[in-house]
Amino acid sequence: xxxxxxxxxxxxxxxxxxxxxxxxxxxxxxxxxxxxxxxxxxxxxxxxxxxxxxxxxxxxxxxxxxxxxxxxxxxxxxxxxxxxxxxxxxxxxxxxxxxxxxxxxxxxxxxxxxxxxxxxxxxxxxxxxxxxxxx
Amino acid sequence: xxxxxxxxxxxxxxxxxxxxxxxxxxxxxxxxxxxxxxxxxxxxxxxxxxxxxxxxxxxxxxxxxxxxxxxxxxxxxxxxxxxxxxxxxxxxxxxxxxxxxxxxxxxxxxxxxxxxxxxxxxxxxxxxxxxxxxx
DNA sequence: AAGTAGTTTAGAACGATTTCAAAGTAAAAA
DNA sequence: TTTTTACTTTGAAATCGTTCTAAACTACTT
Numbered sequence: 001x002x003x004x005x006x007x008x009x010x011x012x013x014x015x016x017x018x019x020x021x022x023x024x025x026x027x028x029x030x031x032x033x034x035x036x037x038x039x040x041x042x043x044x045x046x047x048x049x050x051x052x053x054x055x056x057x058x059x060x061x062x063x064x065x066x067x068x069x070x071x072x073x074x075x076x077x078x079x080x081x082x083x084x085x086x087x088x089x090x091x092x093x094x095x096x097x098x099x100x101x102x103x104x105x106x107x108x109x110x111x112x113x114x115x116x117x118x119x120x121x122x123x124x125x126x127x128x129x130x131x132x133x134x135x
Numbered sequence: 136x137x138x139x140x141x142x143x144x145x146x147x148x149x150x151x152x153x154x155x156x157x158x159x160x161x162x163x164x165x166x167x168x169x170x171x172x173x174x175x176x177x178x179x180x181x182x183x184x185x186x187x188x189x190x191x192x193x194x195x196x197x198x199x200x201x202x203x204x205x206x207x208x209x210x211x212x213x214x215x216x217x218x219x220x221x222x223x224x225x226x227x228x229x230x231x232x233x234x235x236x237x238x239x240x241x242x243x244x245x246x247x248x249x250x251x252x253x254x255x256x257x258x259x260x261x262x263x264x265x266x267x268x269x270x
Numbered sequence: 271a272a273g274t275a276g277t278t279t280a281g282a283a284c285g286a287t288t289t290c291a292a293a294g295t296a297a298a299a300a
Numbered sequence: 301t302t303t304t305t306a307c308t309t310t311g312a313a314a315t316c317g318t319t320c321t322a323a324a325c326t327a328c329t330t
Contacts (some may be wrong), residue, residue, distance in 0.1 A: 016327060018277065033220040035235045038317080044142045053279045058318065060218055073226070073235065074261050075210030078318080079286065081207045082196055085168040091208065092251075095258060100170050100208065103249050112244035116227075116266065123230060123267035126209050131251065132258035151296060153308065173286080186309045193287065195308095213287080214317065 013067035023050050024060050028070060035073065074128055090127040103129070148202035158185050159195050163205060170208065209263055225262040238264070 006025035010017040017025075027044055028036075038057050045052050064070045077098040108121040108127050116122050141160040145152040152160075162179055163171075180187050199205045212233045212268050225238040243262050251257050 015200070016276070018327075020278070028219050032183075033218070033237065035216050035218050037214050037215075037216055042196065053281095054277055054317095055280080055319080059277080063236070065217065068221060071221050073216040073218050074259075075212070075215070078213075079172050080210070080213075081170050081172055081208040082200070083168070083170050083208050084163050086203060086206050092255075094255070101252065102168065106247035107247070109247035110243065110262070112242070112247035113264070114238050116264075117236065119269055120175035120227075120229070120266040121269050122264060124265040126263045127245070128261045128263070129248070129251075129257060130259040130261070131255040134254055134256050151307070153296075155309070189286095190288080190311075191309055 009069065011067055013064075015063055017066060020052055020056050021060055021063075023048075023052065024057070024064070025069075028064070064093070074130065088124060090129070092129050092131050094131050094133075096133060144204065148199075148204055150202060151200055155187055155191050156195055156198075158183075159192070159199070160204075163199070209265070223259065225264070227264050227266050229266050229268075231268060238262070256266065 004012070006022060006029055007017045009029060010025060011046055015021060023045060024041065027041065027048075027120055028034075032050070038054065038061060041061070042052065042054060045057070059063050061070070061072075074093070081100065083100075083102075085102060087105065089105050090108055092101040092103060093099075094101075110125060110127075112121075137236075139147070140153045141157060141164055143157055144164060145160060150156060158180060159176065162176065162183075171222075173189065173196060173264065177187065177189060177192055180192075196205070197218075198208050201229070209228070216235065218235075218237075220237055224240050225243055227236040227238060228234075245260065248257075248260070
C-alpha cells in the first residue's frame with residue numbers, strides 16, 4: 001500500500017480538497033484511530049487556531065463517511081427505541097428504514113470473546129446485523 | 136412462574152401503580168414483545184381515548200427501564216459518534232461514561248449466525264459488549 | 271478571465287428529550 | 301379518618317444535537 005497525502009486521499013474519494021476539508025483530514029487521517037463527535041472535532045479545530053461553522057463540520061463528516069474515509073458508529077437511529085423483550089437477544093437492523101427485528105439469543109453463537117478490560121465486568125453482549133435490501 | 140397482574144408487577148418493581156403507569160403497563164406488558172418509541176406509545180395512548188403528557192411518558196419509560204420491566208435498545212449515546220477505524224470491528228461500551236473501546240475483528244468469533252431475512256443481504260455485523268465497573 | 275458547479279456560512283428551524291415549578295395523588299402516619 | 305409526606309404528573313419553556321436555507325464564496329473547467 002503506497003503512501004498518499006490527505007489532498008490525494010480526498011481527490012481519490014471524489015471530494016474537492018477545500019481548505020476546510022483539509023483541516024479536518026489533517027486532524028483525522030493521520031493513521032491514529034479514534035472516536036469523536038462533531039463537537040469534539042470543533043473544539044480541536046478551534047484550539048488549533050482555526051475555526052469552522054458547525055454546519056460545515058457536519059457536512060464534511062457526512063461526506064467523509066459516505067466516501068468511506070471514516071465510519072459512523074452504529075446507533076439504531078436518532079430516536080430512543082424501547083423493547084418489551086427483556087431477555088438477552090440480538091437485532092437485525094434495516095439500514096434503510098431503521099426497523100429492528102429480534103434475533104433470539106440461541107440463533108447466534110459467540111464462540112470467542114475478547115478479554116474484558118481490567119476493573120470491568122461484562123454486562124451484556126448485543127449483536128447487530130445490518131441489512132441492505134438485495135438488488 | 137406464576138401469573139401476576141400489572142399492578143402487582145409495578146409494586147414488585149418498587150413503582151407506585153399510578154393511573155398513568157397502569158395505562159402504559161397495560162399497553163406494553165401484555166406478553167407480546169415489540170419495539171416502540173415514546174411517540175409511538177403516545178399515539179396508542181391517544182387513540183385508546185386516554186391522554187398523557189409526553190414528559191410523563193418519558194418519565195415512565197425511564198422508570199420501567201431502570202426497573203427492568205422493559206429494555207432500551209442500545210445506541211452508543213444520543214450523540215453521533217464517528218470512528219476513524221474503517222475496518223470491520225467491534226466495541227466495548229462503558230455504560231457509565233459512554234466511552235467506546237475498539238475490539239479488533241479477530242478478537243471475536245461469531246460461530247453461528249441466523250438466517251438473513253428474504254430479500255435482504257448482510258451488510259455488516261457489529262458486536263457491542265457493555266461494561267459495568269466492577270464493585 | 272469567465273462561467274459553473276460545488277462548498278461554506280450564520281442563523282433559523284427542527285425533532286427528541288429534559289427541566290421546571292406548580293398542582294395533583296398515593297401511601298404512611300397520626 | 302384526616303393529615304402529612306413523598307412521589308408523580310403536567311404543560312410550557314429550555315436544551316441539545318443536527319439539518320436546512322439561501323446568500324456569499326471558491327475550486328475547477330472552459
